[in-house]
Amino acid sequence: MLTFTLRRLLLAIPTLLLISLVIFFLVDLAPGSPASEIPLTVPAEVRVKILEAMGVNQPVYVRYALWLKQFFYVEPLTGIDAIFGSHYAEGMQRIISYQTRSPVFDVIVQRLPQTLTVIGTAYLVGILIAVPIGIYSAYRQYSIFDQLGTLLAMIGFSVPTFFSGTLFIIIFAVGFGWFPTKYDTTLNVTDWETFWQQVRQMTLPVMTLGLANAAAISRYMRSSMLENMGQDYVRTARAKGMSERTVVLKHVLRNSMIPVVTVIALGIPSIFGGAIITENLFGVSGIGSALIGAIHANDLPMVQTLAFIFAILIVLFNLIADVLYGLLDPRIRYD
Structure with missing residues (x-):
């Protein structure tokens, strides 16, 4: 039973990776975009900055990698920057909801x-x-x-x-x-x-x-x-x-x-x-x-x-x- 469970868990990894690819690209390529939610009265330069803050201007493979990485996010502990450097917390930023502006x-x-x-x-x-x-x-x-x-x-x-x-x-x-x-x-x-x-x-x-x-x-x-x-x-x-x-x-x-x-x-x-x-x-x-x-x-x-x-x-x-x-x-x- 233990061997079967471990084998199934290992098989689940590529299965879930394939599912994540399908889900991400199906939703990402669907009609409509976050830019359509920005009012037309917003100036063009402000619109660009908003889209940059949302991360939608990045290449699709970068956005997929960042989205997938959030499932492995661990809240940095106190003093983690002093041990591993400030780039650790920056590199583990979580995906933000467009609607609530919260992780x-x-x-x-x-x-x-x-x-x-x-x-x-x-x-x-x-x-x-x-x-x-x-x-x-x-x-x-x-x-x-x-x-x-x-x-x-x-x-x-x-x-x-x-x-x-x-x-x-x-x-x-x-x-x-x-x-x-x-x-x-x-x-x-x-x-x-x-x-x-x-x-x-x-x-x-x-x-x-x-x-x-x-x-x-x-x-x-x-x-x-x-x-x-x-x-x-x-x-x-x-x-x-x-x-x-x-x-x-x-x-x-x-x-x-x-x-x-x-x-x-x-x-x-x-x-x-x-x-x-x-x-x-x-x-x-x-x-x-x-x-x-x-x-x-x-x-x-x-x-x-x-x-x-x-x-x-x-x-x-x-x-x-x-x-x-x-x-x-x-x-x-x-x-």
């Missing part, structure tokens, strides 16, 4: 807690709901519970999040007044009162995304359980006198989780990417809304950086899913 990674770090809190909770709630529903629906196939679960899953599949989120706002926020319509990003949890305020404002976005996530995962869980419950090893376990609980939860569930792990693992990067539509609908100041704002403002460094971070997470969680295969199924050996 791109600083903006991402500021918005990451909101995304992890709301979107991460929604994904976790979706998993905790979907797995038991999928297991019981498969065990009680064609029962009323199974048919109801299928109906809810079809609703979650077919109804887009912008519609279900708007519907929840109209019913539960405007109609009943139970929850706020917008997410307050300035709220700090310091006591039980602010904690319940946080829970109330998280409820609607968590419901919106949890329904969509649970619909997909529950169907995969049900299908995988049904496939394994008809296998010979299940009949053998029952013939040996094992209890139905042991057969289902110990033998069938473990093998059924193998394909479901892929769905869950590959869905985790969406937590960091944020549910873009849901974040904008409820006013969550997360990474998803930052991406939308960067696209509207033609903030190329922010768009490129976020897209590459999503690619890194997808490659990473692909590896994690493969490793979990070996832990769930002892028949799988990578070495």
Whole structure:
């Protein structure tokens, strides 16, 4: 397993370099430029200085190298100039967002807690709901519970999040007044009162995304359980006198989780990417809304950086899913 993991990590390096090239040049060569955002009333010499400060006048390969270098940036320690020279800090300057005039990674770090809190909770709630529903629906196939679960899953599949989120706002926020319509990003949890305020404002976005996530995962869980419950090893376990609980939860569930792990693992990067539509609908100041704002403002460094971070997470969680295969199924050996 260790050899396989190291081999995959080494293979990920050229893969991510190729992905970074594609992302950088696709965004950089897209129509529109930072110069179009500068007002026409700005004098030509000032316009040139602005573009120089933004670094867009440099050759494209230089801009790619500087953009890629920001992922290896380390904040200089106190006295670092005296040890390595002042050129060290100058050579490790970070990429600046065109929109906020702040380092791109600083903006991402500021918005990451909101995304992890709301979107991460929604994904976790979706998993905790979907797995038991999928297991019981498969065990009680064609029962009323199974048919109801299928109906809810079809609703979650077919109804887009912008519609279900708007519907929840109209019913539960405007109609009943139970929850706020917008997410307050300035709220700090310091006591039980602010904690319940946080829970109330998280409820609607968590419901919106949890329904969509649970619909997909529950169907995969049900299908995988049904496939394994008809296998010979299940009949053998029952013939040996094992209890139905042991057969289902110990033998069938473990093998059924193998394909479901892929769905869950590959869905985790969406937590960091944020549910873009849901974040904008409820006013969550997360990474998803930052991406939308960067696209509207033609903030190329922010768009490129976020897209590459999503690619890194997808490659990473692909590896994690493969490793979990070996832990769930002892028949799988990578070495």
